[in-house]
Amino acid sequence: MIPRLRAVGQDMTVDWVFAMILGATSVATAALALLVLPLVPRLGRPEKAAQGEADMVFLFEGEQLVDATPEALRFLAGGPPGLSDWHRLCALVGPRFPCFRDRMSRLDREGSALLTEAGGSSQLSATWLDGVMRLSLHLPEEVRAQDTPDPQSLAAMAAELTTLRDVVEAMPTPAWQEGEEGAVAWANSAYLTLVRRCQGTDTPLSWPLPALFSPPDKDDNAPHRAVIQTDDGREHWFDCVSVTADGALLRFALPADAAVRAETALRNFVQTLTKTFAELPIGLAVFNRARELVLFNPAMLDLFNLEPEFLTARPTLVAVLDRLRETRMMPEPKDYRTWREQIVRLERDAQDGVYSDTWTLPSGQVYRVTGRPHPDGAVAFLFEDISAEMSLTRRFRGEIETGQAVIDSLDEAIAVFSGAGLLIMSNAAYAELWGEDPMLVMGTTDIAGAIARWQQNCMPEDTGTTLELSRMIRQRKPWSGTLVHHDGRRLACRLRSVGGGAVLVGFRPDCQVQGAQPEVSRAVG
Incomplete structure (x- = not known):
């Protein structure tokens, strides 16, 4: 036991000695580093x-x-x-x-x-x-x-x-700073130039500079428009803007002459259009993209007996047409389904710019309705009362039909050529004599074609007569003569001018010659 304890004591003594040596070495190393480190140059960093x-x-x-x-x-x-x-x-x-x-x-x-x-x-x-x-x-x-x-x-x-000064001085719009009492404390070159134009170039500038524009309302920096008059008597408009920065009032005047001229021209144009639409007898109704009524003229009230309150309430297209249907101011549909289909077709065709229709109302009035597309998806409708025109057309058509019936009742074959030489009228006797349908040749046959038809249906020995007739027709001179039809009938032909450059050609059987032929036949027999 004693030798073992002695060995343990010796080992502990060695550990303490080693620890003391290690500590002394660390202290020496740290001290050396503190002495050497300041002498080492710092690479990559400036002195x-x-x-x-x-x-x-x-x-x-x-x-x-x-x-x-x-x-x-x-x-x-x-x-x-x-x-x-x-x-x-x-x-x-x-x-x-x-x-x-x-x-x-x-x-x-x-x-x-x-x-x-x-x-x-x-x-x-x-x-x-x-x-x-x-x-x-x-x-x-x-x-x-x-x-x-x-x-x-x-x-x-x-x-x-420097940049801000250059920008402010180069600004084409006047800019200035006002104090609490409205005096100009600072201004740029554009403001100084405007002061010279107002005071005259001969008047030297003095400080403080005059305030060209009236101050804005208290606690109201909203943009407002102002006008000043220069030395030459011209008025110049500006849009004034005020900005408060650090207790100072900065003001800017943006030239608005072009905007004022454009607004004036637009206002005059709108007034002219308004007066024109107000006096226009044709009803005008413009519906926007949502098909709401945004513009109409007084003729809409007169044509359809609508209330101004109804139109000013911006009704839709369907509502307007429904009101017209209720008041019997449009053609009566057969049923509601047909009515809805008619509205859809009307809106679709108006968008394409092809809608045009004639409405015959139960009261006898006739309206021409036209739909036209407008910018931004809008649609405009024009309503024109053509009752008088349709009545006049019907009367003229009746007179023409009566005149045609009169000349159709004549035994004489009649053809009328216009000043341009086109066939514009013929009767039933003419169609029967020369074998032409008047409905097919009307307005398409000229003098040359008609004469060729006559020569084709006459005897060859009468060619000279047809040539003379052709010359007389072109000269519009009165003439009379005879022709022999290929069936043996002799025809008395006459030529008369009927006014307006038109000429009438008539063909009728020659009664004297036709009555003499039987006697000649019996004598020969």
Whole structure:
């Protein structure tokens, strides 16, 4: 037992000695590192940056800001508003690092980039970390020590200020700032030019500038239209817009001369159309895409005895036609199904621009209805009262039929040729004599064709007579003669002018010759 305890004691002594040696070695190594580490050059980092770690660090995944230090967020807040974080950073650092965009576009291939300000001490380092871009913006120590904007922000703000000044001065529309009492505190070049045009070019400008436009209503920045008169006596219209920014009133005047002229022309055109439609005896009804009545003229009230309240309530096409059916102001349908089919056909044909129909009302009135498509799916209907026209047509048709019946009752074969030489009238005796249907040859047969028909049905020895008749017809001179039909009948032919350049040709049996033929036959017998 005693030798074993002695061996255990010796082992414990060895462990303590080893532990003490290991601790001393660690302390010596740490001390040596503290002494040597400041002497080792820092590879890949600028000497200026060794004075302190950068305050602005950005992490971007594409153009999306993933994370940033508080100082970096304050730096981005000074960029142009309305842009994404990436484009705002580009606008801020672009003036100091012109090749920033180009180097960042190649960062995924190069892995890292170091940009140094030309003529300055600011530096920007970038590292590509598996799809994430880490940007570190290093500022000089003296800039961080002072509570002043960094040079990048100052350069960005100066560039933005210059751009804004150029934009405002180049604006073609007047812009100005007004104080609490309505005095002009600032104005752009367009406003100054307008002041010169109002006061005259000979009058020098003085400060404060005159207020050309009346101030807007209190607590009302809604756009309003104003007119001013220039030195040459012309009136110019403007659409004035007011914006309140940081307690100051910014006003803008947009030229509206073209809009006023267009509105005036449109108003005059609408008034002219309104007067024309009001005096038009033809009823006009326009239905929009939803088939609601959006426009009508007073003739609709007179033609269909409709109430103004009904039409102004924007009834549908079906409702209007249903009202006309109820008041018996359209042809009475056989049944309701036929009526619905008629409405569908009317709307479909009007959309295609082919609807045209004549409505004969139970009262005896006759309306011509025409449907025409309009832009944006609208449909317009025209209703014209043609009762007088139809009555006159019927009367003329009756007179023509009566005249035709009169000449058909004559034994003399009559044909009338117009001034153009076309056959415009003939009777039944003419059709029987020459074997022509008047319904087929009317308006198609001319003088030459008729004479050829006569020669074909006459004896050859009478060719000279037909030629003389042809010449006399063309000369419109009175003439009389005889022809011998191929059946042996002798025909007394006469030619008379009947006015309007028309000429009448008549054929009748020669009674004297026909009565003498039996005597000659008996004598020969």
